[in-house]
Amino acid sequence: MSDADGPIEVSRTADARRASIEARLAHVDARLAYEIDVVAAAEAVAAGEAVLVDTRRRESWEHGHIAGAMHLPTTAVEERMPQLPRDRTLIVYGWGPGCNGPTATARTLLAAGLDVRELLGGYEYWVRNGFEFETADGVTRRTPDPLVTAEA
Numbered sequence: 001m002s003d004a005d006g007p008i009e010v011s012r013t014a015d016a017r018r019a020s021i022e023a024r025l026a027h028v029d030a031r032l033a034y035e036i037d038v039v040a041a042a043e044a045v046a047a048g049e050a051v052l053v054d055t056r057r058r059e060s061w062e063h064g065h066i067a068g069a070m071h072l073p074t075t076a077v078e079e080r081m082p083q084l085p086r087d088r089t090l091i092v093y094g095w096g097p098g099c100n101g102p103t104a105t106a107r108t109l110l111a112a113g114l115d116v117r118e119l120l121g122g123y124e125y126w127v128r129n130g131f132e133f134e135t136a137d138g139v140t141r142r143t144p145d146p147l148v149t150a151e152a
Helices: 010-034 038-046 058-063 074-083 101-111 122-128
Strands: 050-054 089-093 116-119 133-135 138-140
Touching (some): 089 101, 122 133
């Protein structure tokens, strides 16, 4: 094998490829350890292993939030951290996939030694999957969206 500059060292290229794959594998493993989907989150909450934590501002919370979740806006994390349970995993969430507020909150909580995971899809995907949410009208659920659920 060669290129315009001369022969390519196959072993060096193979080593670089292997290192790149190992780095990506480590990244994927870290994501799987940190992120949690709505189905697994619902199961963890039902088993008493986790607590859902809404990191959105008050207006978003009042618009609707996951039933049973704690409200901890990103701006209040430092002052309210002592009130958080330390015996369960905290599953932080925001509005949806485009919201990074829960990521910032998770970083602060993890740095303080709490067990934290981030909910993939946030409130939007919780509701779209047909799980219970709460508004001023009470607790309700929607028919699961067939685009996001295995059941339809």
